[in-house]
Amino acid sequence: xxxxxxxxxIRADFPILNEVINGKPLVYFDNAATTQKPxxxxxxxxxxxxxxxxxxxxxxxxxxxxxxxxFEATRRxxxxxxxxxxxxxxxxxxxxxxxINLVAQTYGRAFLKAGDEVIISTMEHHSxxxxxxxxxxxxxxxxxxxxxxxxxxxxxxxxxxxxSERTKFVSVVHVSNALGTINPVAEIIQKAHAVGAKVLIDGxxxxxxxxxxxxxxxxxxxxxxxxxxxxxxxxxxxxGKKELLDAMPPYRGGGEMIKEVTFEKTTYNELPYKFxxxxxxxxxVVAAKAAFDYVDTLGKPHIAAYEHELLTYATDALQDIDGLxxxxxxxxxxSVVSFVMEGIHHQDIGVLLDQQGIAVRTxxxxxxxxxxxxxxxxxxxxxxxxxxxxxxxxxxxxxxxKVKKMLG
Amino acid sequence: MQINEIQDELIEDFSLFDEWESKYEYIIDMxxxxxxxxxxxxxxxxxxxxxxxxxxxxxxxxxxxLKFEADSDAIIVKGLVSMLVKVLSGxxxxxxxQADLYFMERIGLHQHLAQTRSNGLASMVKQMKTYGLAYxxxxx
Numbered sequence: 001x002x003x004x005x006x007x008x009x010i011r012a013d014f015p016i017l018n019e020v021i022n023g024k025p026l027v028y029f030d031n032a033a034t035t036q037k038p039x040x041x042x043x044x045x046x047x048x049x050x051x052x053x054x055x056x057x058x059x060x061x062x063x064x065x066x067x068x069x070x071f072e073a074t075r076r077x078x079x080x081x082x083x084x085x086x087x088x089x090x091x092x093x094x095x096x097x098x099x100i101n102l103v104a105q106t107y108g109r110a111f112l113k114a115g116d117e118v119i120i121s122t123m124e125h126h127s128x129x130x131x132x133x134x135x136x137x138x139x140x141x142x143x144x145x146x147x148x149x150x151x152x153x154x155x156x157x158x159x160x161x162x163x164s165e166r167t168k169f170v171s172v173v174h175v176s177n178a179l180g181t182i183n184p185v186a187e188i189i190q191k192a193h194a195v196g197a198k199v200l201i202d203g204x205x206x207x208x209x210x211x212x213x214x215x216x217x218x219x220x221x222x223x224x225x226x227x228x229x230x231x232x233x234x235x236x237x238x239x240g241k242k243e244l245l246d247a248m249p250p251y252r253g254g255g256e257m258i259k260e261v262t263f264e265k266t267t268y269n270e271l272p273y274k275f276x277x278x279x280x281x282x283x284x285v286v287a288a289k290a291a292f293d294y295v296d297t298l299g300k301p302h303i304a305a306y307e308h309e310l311l312t313y314a315t316d317a318l319q320d321i322d323g324l325x326x327x328x329x330x331x332x333x334x335s336v337v338s339f340v341m342e343g344i345h346h347q348d349i350g351v352l353l354d355q356q357g358i359a360v361r362t363x364x365x366x367x368x369x370x371x372x373x374x375x376x377x378x379x380x381x382x383x384x385x386x387x388x389x390x391x392x393x394x395x396x397x398x399x400x401x402k403v404k405k406m407l408g
Numbered sequence: 409m410q411i412n413e414i415q416d417e418l419i420e421d422f423s424l425f426d427e428w429e430s431k432y433e434y435i436i437d438m439x440x441x442x443x444x445x446x447x448x449x450x451x452x453x454x455x456x457x458x459x460x461x462x463x464x465x466x467x468x469x470x471x472x473x474l475k476f477e478a479d480s481d482a483i484i485v486k487g488l489v490s491m492l493v494k495v496l497s498g499x500x501x502x503x504x505x506q507a508d509l510y511f512m513e514r515i516g517l518h519q520h521l522a523q524t525r526s527n528g529l530a531s532m533v534k535q536m537k538t539y540g541l542a543y544x545x546x547x548x
Contacts, residue, residue, distance in 0.1 A: 022428065345482035347460040351520075352484075355428045363460040377481075378460060406433055407483060 002309070004302040011387045013038040013294075024357030027392045032177050032205055032336055032383035033361050034227045037291075041231060044290035048283045056282055057256065057273075071282055074289040075272070081292050082222065082239055083213040088271040089245065092280055095236035096204040097127040099223035100171070102238055102275065103200055104131035106248040107221075108169070114140030116168040119197075121146040121154055121183075122373050123176040126366040128202045132171060141168070148373065152179040152328035160191060167197040174206035178365040178381065179328025180311075180336030182210065189219050198244065204228055208385070209307060209334040211300050214239055230385075231291030232284035238275070245271050252277040303386045307335035310384040314393045321400055327379050335384035338365075341400070344407050346378045352403045353380075358396055411503055414495045415511035422515040431515075432484065439487030445479035456535060458528030461485045465532055467539040474501045474543050476536060488512075488520055488529055496536050501547060504540030509533060 011017050014036045019026045028036060048070065054063035056071050072087075079087045093099045108131075112118065118132050118141055136143045146159045154172075170192040175182050189199045200221035203212070207224040214222050221244070225236040240248075250257055250268050254277035259267040268274050295303065314337050318324055323342035341349060350362035363378040364371045371378060382396060409417075425431040449466040456463040461482035468475055476497040480486040495511065496504050512518050521530050 345461060347482040348484050350460075352432065355432065402429075406429065406436060 002302070002306040005298060005306055005386065007306070007387065007389060010298070011389075013040065014387050015039060015042070017387060021357040021359070022355050027358040027395050029382040029384065029388065029392070029396065030359045030361050031208075031385035031388075032228070032381065034233065035208060035230050035385050036387070037232070038230055038294050040290045040294050041287050045232060045283055045287035048286045052286070053283070055279055067282060067286070070286045070289075071280070074285050074292075077289045077292050078237055078239075081212070081296075082237075083215055084239055085215060086242055089239055089242050091238040091240065091245070091272045091275045092285055093223075093236045093238050093275075094234055094281070095225040095227070096202060096223050097131075099221075099236055099238035100128055100200065100202065101131045102251050103171075103221055103223075103240070103248075104135045106251050106275075107198070107244065108132070108135035108141075109138065110247075110249055112136075112139040112141040112168055115166060116141040117144050117162075117164070117166045118142070119144045119146060119159070119162055119167060119170045119172075119192075121172045122148045123152065123154075123179060123181060123183075123367065123370050124171075124173055125177055125202065125204070126368070128171055128173060129369070132169075142166075145369075146172070148370075151330050152176065152181045153330045154181075154183055154188075156184065156187065159188065163191060163195045163197070165195060167192065167195050169200070170197050171200040171202065173202040173204075175203075175209065175334050175336075176328065176367075176370075177205045177336070178338055178367045178370055178379065179330065180205075180333040180338070180383075181328060181330035182206070182332040182334060184332075185219070186217055189217055193218065205334065205336075208295070209300075209304055211304075220244055226284070226288045226291060229291055230294055231288040235281050235284040235288055242271065245275070250274050250277075254278045256280075298386060306386060307384055310388055310390065310393065311335040311337065313390050314382065314384070314396070317393060317397045318400075321397065321404070323404070324400070327374055327376065336381060337383075338379040338381045340376055340379055341404070344403065346380045348407060349380045349400070349403050352406060353396070353399050356395070356399045356402065358399050360396075411495060411499055411507045415509070415514075418491060418495070418511050419514045435487035435491075435517075436483055437487070438490045439480075439483040439485075442479070442486055442490035442493070443477070445477050449477065450479065456528040456531045458485075458531075461528065463489055463528045463532050465535055467536070469501075469543055472500065472547075473498050474504055474540060476539075478532070485520075485529060488517065489532065492529075492533060492536065501540045501543035505537050505544055506540075507537070 016036045052066045054067040056068040075090045076087050078090045147155050185201050192199045198220040201219045203224040208229045220241050222239040227233040257269050257277040259269050327338045346362040361381045450464045454464045463480045466477045476493045478489045478493050480489050512521050
């Protein structure tokens, strides 16, 4: 179906797609939670342990140097992927949640004070709500929330009205995990900067689908997780502008992040090591490079175009099901379809689809305030990756007809 | 009937189903047949919160036995809840506290008990046994 991608060949790169679940071939539509990993990433992970494993940075022997150089190669790869100005602006974290906590606990605690305002949006994941609530409680800053319309788009007028000299930080999601909405982040950033506020973009759901250039966006922080980008779990990135990262106090104390330690006083290491205390997740960082290479070889514009075909196909097919309502109909969306079915609990849908070998996510998707905004307890969410097919979407549709029949 | 006799009967019932559809249709049916829980008992106190669905459990003593009434907002969980009520309700508190619930695993539904965060069923079993223990000590 795709002009530029050979989907069957791509599928062959992902061994897990051959799994048989409850007697049926797996249909994996839970990609917004985590994507599957191609052979190239798995090989890199195993290859690291077989040929390079050693602790990094301070070792003098061959393997320590090899592991260090592979580890740092990923950092430069990410710099390139995000088009960051400097490689030390790339901090390795455990994931998006960890990155946001880092910024809230360091930048937030150091620079926010009583009466300052932090702006988030209604469609934030809990991981971009709770860290800010914590720091607001501690500093006396006030949390404000950009509302959305019924389609699941931010009300930009309301956002503009909210901005003032009190606004010190804006932290919004690039792409909504529950709805798929792509937010106008460039405009959000530019307007925040106009009042002197700093901006963090939560890119967890964006990096697998959207081409990124943090310098063009001019965001102050950008964060994402590798496991949603065909890479390993337990590894993420925080991009931050050097001058901000330099001004921020360290987060965790320990090895690697120090320059010199005495019992009287410790001086801290330079960027990026200042924020990387302890032995990092070396193997996953090394393997992550293969994920970026994989995505870039396919070409993100090609991936995005194909996923858009899947989204359109799924949206049309699902809307034809009687009693099914799609939640989140933004004009700009990635390949996520969230829906509710009249009179049927989302958990029942999830259980019965699972019996048919179809993996979807059901529930509130860690966005309870967003669900409250729509007056629902949760949705069923199908999210597509580059290895999914229209035939699989047909199976989802048949599966849902069966669910309806059984629960009707 | 004793707790284990009821469990064995359920295992027997389920052994008739070859296909997942019939198995789940049976569970859904049991969910539909479960007598609705009086709204008065759907309180914050009686709620067992799962990440996705909610279960309400009401317990009381009648004629020296512990009885349960329950409900859920999701129908499959409700069917499973109805099975747990069928197995455990109406027995002496000490029998409930000590019951070994093996039927879920034998029927092949143990994954639902393992999903602690999503449906609250495992917490419900724990709660039923806690009621058993509590009333057992009151009786003594």
